[in-house]
Amino acid sequence: MVQGSTNLNTELTQEWLQNYVDDWVRFYRKHTVDGELASYIPQLTKADPNALGVIIMGNNGMTIKSGDVDATFSIQSISKVFAFIVACMDRGVSYVLNRVDVEPTGHAFNSIIHLEMRKIEKPFNPLINAGAITVTSMLQGRTSDEKLEGIFQLLEKILGRRPELDVDVYESERESSIRNRGIGYFLLEAGVLESDLGITLETYFKQCSIKITVEDLAKLGLILANDGMDKTTGEEIIPRQIARLAKVLMLTCGMYDASGKFAAYVGVPAKSGVAGGIMASVPPRIREEVLPFMDGCGVGVYGPALDEQGNSVAGTRLLRHIASHWDFSIF
Amino acid sequence: MVQGSTNLNTELTQEWLQNYVDDWVRFYRKHTVDGELASYIPQLTKADPNALGVIIMGNNGMTIKSGDVDATFSIQSISKVFAFIVACMDRGVSYVLNRVDVEPTGHAFNSIIHLEMRKIEKPFNPLINAGAITVTSMLQGRTSDEKLEGIFQLLEKILGRRPELDVDVYESERESSIRNRGIGYFLLEAGVLESDLGITLETYFKQCSIKITVEDLAKLGLILANDGMDKTTGEEIIPRQIARLAKVLMLTCGMYDASGKFAAYVGVPAKSGVAGGIMASVPPRIREEVLPFMDGCGVGVYGPALDEQGNSVAGTRLLRHIASHWDFSIF
Amino acid sequence: MVQGSTNLNTELTQEWLQNYVDDWVRFYRKHTVDGELASYIPQLTKADPNALGVIIMGNNGMTIKSGDVDATFSIQSISKVFAFIVACMDRGVSYVLNRVDVEPTGHAFNSIIHLEMRKIEKPFNPLINAGAITVTSMLQGRTSDEKLEGIFQLLEKILGRRPELDVDVYESERESSIRNRGIGYFLLEAGVLESDLGITLETYFKQCSIKITVEDLAKLGLILANDGMDKTTGEEIIPRQIARLAKVLMLTCGMYDASGKFAAYVGVPAKSGVAGGIMASVPPRIREEVLPFMDGCGVGVYGPALDEQGNSVAGTRLLRHIASHWDFSIF
Amino acid sequence: MVQGSTNLNTELTQEWLQNYVDDWVRFYRKHTVDGELASYIPQLTKADPNALGVIIMGNNGMTIKSGDVDATFSIQSISKVFAFIVACMDRGVSYVLNRVDVEPTGHAFNSIIHLEMRKIEKPFNPLINAGAITVTSMLQGRTSDEKLEGIFQLLEKILGRRPELDVDVYESERESSIRNRGIGYFLLEAGVLESDLGITLETYFKQCSIKITVEDLAKLGLILANDGMDKTTGEEIIPRQIARLAKVLMLTCGMYDASGKFAAYVGVPAKSGVAGGIMASVPPRIREEVLPFMDGCGVGVYGPALDEQGNSVAGTRLLRHIASHWDFSIF
Numbered sequence A, B, C, D: 001m002v003q004g005s006t007n008l009n010t011e012l013t014q015e016w017l018q019n020y021v022d023d024w025v026r027f028y029r030k031h032t033v034d035g036e037l038a039s040y041i042p043q044l045t046k047a048d049p050n051a052l053g054v055i056i057m058g059n060n061g062m063t064i065k066s067g068d069v070d071a072t073f074s075i076q077s078i079s080k081v082f083a084f085i086v087a088c089m090d091r092g093v094s095y096v097l098n099r100v101d102v103e104p105t106g107h108a109f110n111s112i113i114h115l116e117m118r119k120i121e122k123p124f125n126p127l128i129n130a131g132a133i134t135v136t137s138m139l140q141g142r143t144s145d146e147k148l149e150g151i152f153q154l155l156e157k158i159l160g161r162r163p164e165l166d167v168d169v170y171e172s173e174r175e176s177s178i179r180n181r182g183i184g185y186f187l188l189e190a191g192v193l194e195s196d197l198g199i200t201l202e203t204y205f206k207q208c209s210i211k212i213t214v215e216d217l218a219k220l221g222l223i224l225a226n227d228g229m230d231k232t233t234g235e236e237i238i239p240r241q242i243a244r245l246a247k248v249l250m251l252t253c254g255m256y257d258a259s260g261k262f263a264a265y266v267g268v269p270a271k272s273g274v275a276g277g278i279m280a281s282v283p284p285r286i287r288e289e290v291l292p293f294m295d296g297c298g299v300g301v302y303g304p305a306l307d308e309q310g311n312s313v314a315g316t317r318l319l320r321h322i323a324s325h326w327d328f329s330i331f
Helices: A014-034 A042-046 A076-091 A093-097 A113-117 A129-138 A144-159 A167-176 A178-190 A197-208 A214-225 A240-253 A256-265 A313-325 B014-034 B042-046 B076-091 B093-097 B113-117 B129-137 B144-159 B167-176 B178-190 B197-208 B214-225 B240-253 B256-265 B313-325 C014-034 C042-046 C076-091 C093-097 C113-117 C129-137 C144-159 C167-176 C178-190 C197-208 C214-225 C240-253 C256-265 C313-325 D014-034 D042-046 D078-091 D093-097 D113-117 D129-138 D144-159 D167-176 D178-190 D197-208 D214-225 D240-253 D256-265 D313-325
Strands: A053-058 A063-067 A072-074 A211-213 A270-272 A277-282 A297-302 B053-058 B063-067 B072-074 B211-213 B270-272 B277-282 B297-302 C053-058 C063-067 C072-074 C211-213 C270-272 C277-282 C297-302 D053-058 D063-067 D072-074 D211-213 D270-272 D277-282 D297-302
Touching: A014 A053, A014 A063, A014 A313, A042 A167, A053 A214, A053 A313, A063 A214, A076 A093, A076 A129, A076 A144, A076 A197, A076 A214, A076 A240, A076 A270, A076 A277, A093 A129, A093 A240, A129 A178, A129 A197, A144 A197, A144 A214, A167 A197, A178 A197, A178 D178, A211 A214, A214 A240, A214 A277, A214 A297, A240 A256, A240 A270, A240 B240, A240 B256, A256 A313, A256 B240, A270 A313, A277 A313, A297 A313, B014 B053, B014 B063, B014 B313, B042 B167, B053 B214, B053 B313, B063 B214, B076 B093, B076 B129, B076 B144, B076 B197, B076 B214, B076 B240, B076 B270, B076 B277, B093 B240, B129 B178, B129 B197, B144 B197, B144 B214, B167 B197, B178 B197, B178 C178, B211 B214, B214 B240, B214 B277, B214 B297, B240 B256, B240 B270, B256 B313, B270 B313, B277 B313, B297 B313, C014 C053, C014 C063, C014 C313, C042 C167, C053 C214, C053 C313, C063 C214, C076 C093, C076 C129, C076 C144, C076 C197, C076 C214, C076 C240, C076 C270, C076 C277, C093 C240, C129 C178, C129 C197, C144 C197, C144 C214, C167 C197, C178 C197, C211 C214, C214 C240, C214 C277, C214 C297, C240 C256, C240 C270, C240 D240, C240 D256, C256 C313, C256 D240, C270 C313, C277 C313, C297 C313, D014 D053, D014 D063, D014 D313, D042 D167, D053 D214, D053 D313, D063 D214, D078 D093, D078 D129, D078 D144, D078 D197, D078 D214, D078 D240, D078 D270, D078 D277, D093 D129, D093 D240, D129 D178, D129 D197, D144 D197, D144 D214, D167 D197, D178 D197, D211 D214, D214 D240, D214 D277, D214 D297, D240 D256, D240 D270, D256 D313, D270 D313, D277 D313, D297 D313
Parallel strands: none
Antiparallel strands: A053 A063, A053 A297, A072 A211, A270 A277, A277 A297, B053 B063, B053 B297, B072 B211, B270 B277, B277 B297, C053 C063, C053 C297, C072 C211, C270 C277, C277 C297, D053 D063, D053 D297, D072 D211, D270 D277, D277 D297
């Protein structure tokens, strides 16, 4: 049995892996035509529908970049993971989980049916909109900017630069997200919001508008793969229990109502956003043979053409291909 | 970083671990009063509501047994995992997954609401009753006994003895499972059944009535932890892809509508049955420190007093405690 | 203000009204192409899709017949009204209403969603399948033939001949009505059935297979219009309270999930069946001007091409036209 | 057969009927303890929970008043009927019915489940909140006051005085009706609103806050009983088709999710409000014997203690008693 470690990967040279990934990106770029840009936020329709890019950043120090890796795009639902992490860090895990459950739903991301149907007192999980808005209401601070500060600081620690808002996306988001306002009022009525609804929604729209790159997503995915630790510095940026919990949620609920299929076919914690980003976390693993990135890696993907569930159509397939070839699954 | 291996566990002596587990079983046995015996099948009400037992069987050759480990009980829903495995082995994974999805539902195990609500053409996953009955209909054979044969042969290979049916439970099951007949007719109408409904249900009731022990569950969990391989003989009993898929389903849907919470708090693939059994699979893992059963293990639990979701109330808490102390999580 | 009475209708000669109705039937027969024959019971697909016929039978002794009035067809869901009436006559109204509610649902006739969603202990109303099967279980008798006897005797009293079963339809019904079996098991589980499920379903399939003509439907509608009394003999065939209740149910739930629209646009109690029949009851009414059939009438319609809700497409439009021209509405 | 007319009612003296009604009011006032004041709007909790009053106003000129008939209270959901009438008068019936359906739902008045479940493009009916808010959005005018003007003018014509808003109730309503805001956003997203959401909700909250008395409700009920005509002046205040349609909606959907039971047991079009008012319309009817108010009447009821469905608990029972004794049913 072989444990992933840098020296065992020597034969898997960067160049050799790069060629593979380039081939796969070329192949799956053709799949972008099977999807469509998100249209509910006007700003998102300005993306290049054929774009596809991936960055894999390993604990072994190796980074593979291929395709459209220079794009900047909005983080969208991927921010839900970090809002959850910050809320848990600020308030404690049990405080947060008393107000939002951790069950997958089988429903679309913007479903409200459960709020009525089961007379439940808390939303199903932090990665559907109802749960994410509830989590955002728990962030510390009186204004939306104060509330965002925790997320900004966490991202800055990981990315090495302070993230920026895409103001156009934010405006677009705020103006078009009628359903989120509707969800907000149901949450308000259900009594689960911890802040003023208006400020909560403003924060939520802002957190979704944070500008991000494929490389950022890879870095974020890598930190989570390492249970919240920055292996280069040894600093624990996210408490281990919280990082683990975030990965559980990503695996069971991270890919909207295709989460079950993604778990079955890809098998790693991942979270997608409607701007086309996917962040995936591949923990270190034990295998009989030597495989690339056995020490664990983070993967960032960008492909704004979405499938029906709201996930990057080509990005999902590319990830599945890579995960399958290099046996990324945590199962 | 430390990889689990037998020699590293020397200081974790059997006796030392045994004491721990005995303490925990004693402690959690008191929790059995928080649950109730399943009442929908009369036979199940004859169990000892205060029973609690666990067996942990490691790849390192160590086995810990504690509490009521001599009970024989019916496998119930845990059989769904093996029916799924056999159907995939017989028909191919894609054949099966074309007929049953792999999405968690957030609904109770015997829910039919989705069958109507989403005009879906296939049940949500193989571990809810609707999906399990569909899977059973795909087992090869004309009669219920022929259909069962595949499951029996698989279990025999793993357990080293041919399993038996608990005829009383089967009769009880057949007579009382009205809702499963209702589900059956909806599946028939939806056109997803691959066999006669009567034979399918007969097979389903029989597979749920297979007699099992805590040790059996530990053995079954260990085989799955090892991706289908019997490490002692090197034989691949279940194809790796299918074993992996079974574990994904166990993690996302194995504990009824508490699956999300189980994934969050325990973090390993597991499947429960209403007779009080739980089978859990703990794959080999990499950790900074030396931990028990790092080479991977299977866990069998028995505790017939159930919580509201239908899982062993004390068994679930005991598993959570062990998994947390010894860091079993796959995340 | 004018009260409907025979002598006031003298100028509305039979011939004059006949011409009108003939024109309307000719016109609406073209609408049959907008519908389709019921396909779920093979026998029903043998009907003439372009057939349309109507009979209006007034308390004033006048009868208008137009179009395809010689067809014999199965009563289908219209039987639900008479099963309900017989159950109320046998068991008492409160007995029946303790076991089935009288609320409209807004759902399709064969919906089961409510059975699960609201944890209700009784089906919504006697005119959806779940409620109708429950009502049928309350009919007196041990066998399906004994149970049917009450319905047969009631119909015989009204029609002047003992009705017959269409054995082919019955066989067809029994073999194809999978969903009704599914519903039956859910009712059994809910504990609302008063007889053995098999016998209940056999009775239900038989009652739906009773052979009927347009004239029969007009006669049945007339008796109900007269609150259960046969005006020609003065005999009360159905107790007044029960006849009234049947009309309330027909108005609020009689036309499947188009009942609200039918009430709004036609405004009289009516019940349709998937073989294409409609029975409507027009009670005596007070109007400023002299109008046909002011003393009340029964209307039978036949048009087997159905709309999406399962109502005769041309028949519904024809009824709406007649009701609107002659101001049949009870409102 | 007897047609209701003034001279036939001579023996039914005012005094004689008054005594009956006084007895009944005394009896049913004790039933107020079975209900509770509406609590979701703080202002409503200030009412006298034991109040019960009724006014019956006949076309024969006779008016019976009994119990607490001097109370002034807010019209609440009864305003939905008049908003619907005004929208139909302003925009045309087909315009309105293209945007809101006329189907009963079987769901609670403030349900949103259907909006998601059936992917419907219009709310179920104008008497549930979702439909009522949609109707209000169709009222003419740019501001909420302009929009209200049509309702005010209609009520003024019928009541003989310009109605007033209860400003405290309006403020209370506006501040506490979170769910209605949630519904509003879902309607906005569904694209059915014809005006700005904020103005629509302001109008809706105002229309619900109109001050009304039991006598007002009787007058309003009487006009509807007469198909929109003021019999004393001969003026058609509401077009006949629209008045009829309003009565159909009242019968099928006017008493929240007890509408079916109210139709079955009372049998007349009625609409209730959470402040405790009920307005019922009893059209002229034909009966074998002489009965009170055979020429038709309007009934106003006030009893602020509500049952679980949100209807006046004692008021509903009182109405049922009167309707049953004097055979008010339209069936």
